Amino acid sequence: MEIPKYTRSQLALRNGQDKPEIWVAYKGRIYDVTESRLWRKGQHYEHWAGQDLTKELSDAPHTEKVFEKFEVVGTL
Numbered sequence: 655m656e657i658p659k660y661t662r663s664q665l666a667l668r669n670g671q672d673k674p675e676i677w678v679a680y681k682g683r684i685y686d687v688t689e690s691r692l693w694r695k696g697q698h699y700e701h702w703a704g705q706d707l708t709k710e711l712s713d714a715p716h717t718e719k720v721f722e723k724f725e726v727v728g729t730l
């Protein structure tokens with residue numbers, strides 16, 4: 655099945671405030687982190703969902719391995 659493509663404005667609505675889903679983009683892929691306790695209300699430490707956070711990963715104490723357990727819901 656083909657993975658849907660979303661625009662930045664569609665992604666922005668999944669920021670944990672405007673719609674029930676919470677999404678984060680990383681390296682062109684959009685991950686659904688709605689089920690994560692660590693992304694409640696769209697906030698993760700000083701980072702916010704609904705955006706492309708590729709550049710921000712270097713601020714994290716972890717690698718991109720954290721995305722492995724999340725479903726890719728689309729591409730950006």
Ligand code: HEM
Pocket residue numbers: 678680687689690691692693698699700701707708710711712713714715716720721
């Ligand atoms: C100040 C920056 C950050 C801090 C202190 C931080 C801290 C953490 C910690 C402690 C965990 C759980 C332990 C672990 O899996 O290593 C975690 C998980 C995670 N982080 Fe970060 N992080 C930061 C930035 C980011 C950024 C920028 C992203 C996205 C590009 C991100 C995405 C994730 C994801 C997807 C998880 C997995 C959540 C889960 O398993 O429920 N983090 N982070």
